Amino acid sequence: MRHIRKTFPGVVALDNVDLELQQGAVHILLGENGAGKSTLVKILSGAYRMTSGQIIINGRETAIHNPRHAQQLGIGIIYQELNLIPQLTAAENIFLGRESTLKSGLLNQQKMDLSADLLLRELGVEIDIHCPISALGVAQQQMVEVAKALSWKARILIMDEPTSALTRPEIKVLFKTIRRLKKKGVAVIYISHRLEELFEIGDQVTVLRDGHSIGCYNIADVDQPQLIRLMVDRELHDQLPKVQAERGPEVLRVEGLCRRDVLHDISFTLYGGEVLGIAGLMGSGRTELARALFGIDPIDSGQLFIRGAQTNIGSPRAAIKQGIGFLTEDRKSEGLVMGLTVKENICLASVERLSRLGLVDSQGERRAASGYVQDLRIRTTGLEQRVMFLSGGNQQKVVLSKWLCCRADILIFDEPTRGIDVGSKVEIYQLLNRLTAGGTAVLMISSELPEIIAISDRILVMRHGRIAGEFTAAEATQELIMECALGVANAA
Numbered sequence: 038m039r040h041i042r043k044t045f046p047g048v049v050a051l052d053n054v055d056l057e058l059q060q061g062a063v064h065i066l067l068g069e070n071g072a073g074k075s076t077l078v079k080i081l082s083g084a085y086r087m088t089s090g091q092i093i094i095n096g097r098e099t100a101i102h103n104p105r106h107a108q109q110l111g112i113g114i115i116y117q118e119l120n121l122i123p124q125l126t127a128a129e130n131i132f133l134g135r136e137s138t139l140k141s142g143l144l145n146q147q148k149m150d151l152s153a154d155l156l157l158r159e160l161g162v163e164i165d166i167h168c169p170i171s172a173l174g175v176a177q178q179q180m181v182e183v184a185k186a187l188s189w190k191a192r193i194l195i196m197d198e199p200t201s202a203l204t205r206p207e208i209k210v211l212f213k214t215i216r217r218l219k220k221k222g223v224a225v226i227y228i229s230h231r232l233e234e235l236f237e238i239g240d241q242v243t244v245l246r247d248g249h250s251i252g253c254y255n256i257a258d259v260d261q262p263q264l265i266r267l268m269v270d271r272e273l274h275d276q277l278p279k280v281q282a283e284r285g286p287e288v289l290r291v292e293g294l295c296r297r298d299v300l301h302d303i304s305f306t307l308y309g310g311e312v313l314g315i316a317g318l319m320g321s322g323r324t325e326l327a328r329a330l331f332g333i334d335p336i337d338s339g340q341l342f343i344r345g346a347q348t349n350i351g352s353p354r355a356a357i358k359q360g361i362g363f364l365t366e367d368r369k370s371e372g373l374v375m376g377l378t379v380k381e382n383i384c385l386a387s388v389e390r391l392s393r394l395g396l397v398d399s400q401g402e403r404r405a406a407s408g409y410v411q412d413l414r415i416r417t418t419g420l421e422q423r424v425m426f427l428s429g430g431n432q433q434k435v436v437l438s439k440w441l442c443c444r445a446d447i448l449i450f451d452e453p454t455r456g457i458d459v460g461s462k463v464e465i466y467q468l469l470n471r472l473t474a475g476g477t478a479v480l481m482i483s484s485e486l487p488e489i490i491a492i493s494d495r496i497l498v499m500r501h502g503r504i505a506g507e508f509t510a511a512e513a514t515q516e517l518i519m520e521c522a523l524g525v526a527n528a529a
C-alpha cells in the first residue's frame with residue numbers, strides 16, 4: 038500500500054501511509070487509539086474506499102471495489118468488533134453468502150457442516166458447529182471468525198485485535214494457527230495493543246501515529262520501550278503506577294451466592310478504597326458473577342450485603358440506585374448507544390446527578406464530559422461526535438468515562454483496558470488510583486495477568502464457577518494464578 042490517504046468529514050484518518058507485506062510473514066500494525074490502524078486495513082479489505090493512494094498486489098496495481106472483491110483477491114479480515122450473526126450456527130456463519138447447494142437448489146447442509154468441522158479442527162478448537170453463535174463465548178466466536186477467513190483460502194489475512202478477548206491458553210492456540218499459516222506462505226497483518234505479543238508472533242512492525250507512518254522495522258531490531266516511544270511520542274514513566282489506598286469499611290459482602298450451574302457458593306468481601314481483582318479462564322464464571330451482582334441475571338440462593346445491609350438487587354436500575362456501576366465486557370451491544378454523541382454517552386448513567394430540579398444541567402454535562410475527553414485522551418472531533426465514528430479503543434474510553442462519571446462507590450469493571458493503547462492505560466490506572474483514594478471500591482475482571490497483579494490489592498481466582506483461591510498483591514505471580522485457574526500444580 039503506497040501513499041494511502043483517507044479522510045472522513047472533519048478528520049484526516051490516514052495521510053501518506055505506506056505498508057509493505059511479505060509472503061509468509063506477520064506484519065504488526067502498531068499505534069495509539071485512533072492512529073488509523075483499522076482504517077488502513079479496512080481499505081485493504083474493501084470496506085472503505087481510500088481518498089488517494091495505490092494498492093499493489095503481486096506487482097500489479099489493483100483497485101479493490103468492495104469486501105467481496107477483496108475476498109476474491111484472497112484478502113481475509115477478522116474485524117475488531119466481531120461480525121457474526123448471533124442466531125446462526127458456527128457452520129452457517131462460516132459459509133454465509135456462499136452456501137453450497139445441491140442440484141435441487143436445497144442447501145447442502147451436510148457438506149457445509151463437514152467442512153466447518155474440519156476447519157475448526159484444523160485450528161485445534163472444539164466447537165459444536167450446530168450451536169448458535171450467541172451461545173458461544175467471545176473466544177470461541179473469535180475462532181469461528183478465523184475459520185471463516187481461512188475458508189476463503191486467504192493469501193493475506195488481516196487480524197484486528199484478535200486476542201483482546203482471549204486468555205493465555207487460547208492465545209497460544211491462535212499463535213499456533215498463525216505459524217501454520219505462515220508456513221503456507223500467507224501474509225498476516227496483525228493489530229494488537231498487547232505489546233509482549235508482538236515479539237512473540239511478529240516479523241516486521243509498522244508504527245502509525247496520528248494517521249502518519251512513523252516507520253517500518255524488523256521486530257528483531259527494536260525493543261518495547263523504543264516502540265512505545267515511537268507510538269506515543271512522549272515519555273511514559275511508570276506503566277503500572279499503583280498507589281496503595283487505605284482500606285476503608287466493608288462496602289459489599291457476598292455470602293454463598295449460587296446461580297444455576299455457573300456460580301457455586303461464592304463468598305467474599307469488598308472494602309472501600311480497594312481494587313479486588315478477579316482472575317480466571319474464559320468461562321470460569323467471572324462475567325457471570327459481575328452480571329449477577331449488577332442485577333442482570335437472577336441468583337438462585339445466597340445473600341448480598343451493601344454497606345452492611347442485606348439487599349436484593351433485582352435489576353440494573355436497582356444496582357445503580359445502590360451506587361453500583363458496571364462496565365461490561367461487550368461494549369458494542371451493552372455499553373454504548375452508537376447513535377448518541379460522546380457527551381450523551383458519558384452522561385448516560387449520571388442523568389440524575391447532573392440534573393437540577395429535574396432539569397438537565399447541560400453546562401454541567403459538558404464540563405464533566407470534556408474533563409474525561411481530556412483525561413483519557415479520547416480522540417474525537419468534539420463532544421457532539423456520534424460514538425459510532427470513534428475508533429474501537431476510543432469507544433471503550435467513552436464507556437469507561439460513563440461509569441467514572443456516575444460516581445458510583447462500587448465499580449465493577451469487566452476487562453476495562455481491552456483494546457486500549459499503552460499510553461491511555463496509564464491514564465486509566467491513574468484515574469483508578471484517584472477513585473480508590475476517594476474511597477471507591479473496584480471489582481476488576483481482567484485477563485491480562487500483569488495488569489491484574491499490578492493494580493489489585495487482592496486477587497480472587499475463579500475456576501468452574503467457584504472461587505478457587507485468593508492472593509494478596511504481594512504474593513501473587515502469573516504462575517500461581519495460572520495454576521490456580523487451571524486447577525493444576527506446576528502448570529507453568
Ligand SMILES: Nc1ncnc2c1ncn2[C@@H]1O[C@H](COP(=O)(O)OP(=O)(O)OP(=O)(O)O)[C@@H](O)[C@H]1O
Pocket residue numbers: 045046048049050068069070071072073074075076077117416417426427428429430431456
Ligand atoms: N466511519 C468513520 N467516520 C468518521 N471518522 C472515522 C470513521 N472511522 C474512523 N474514523 C476516525 O478515524 C481515525 C482513525 O480511526 P481508526 O479506527 O482507524 O483507529 P485505530 O488505530 O484502529 O484505533 P483503535 O486502537 O482505537 O482501534 C479516528 O480519529 C476515528 O475517529
Ligand SMILES: [Mg+2]
Pocket residue numbers: 074075076117197428429430
Ligand atoms: Mg481499531
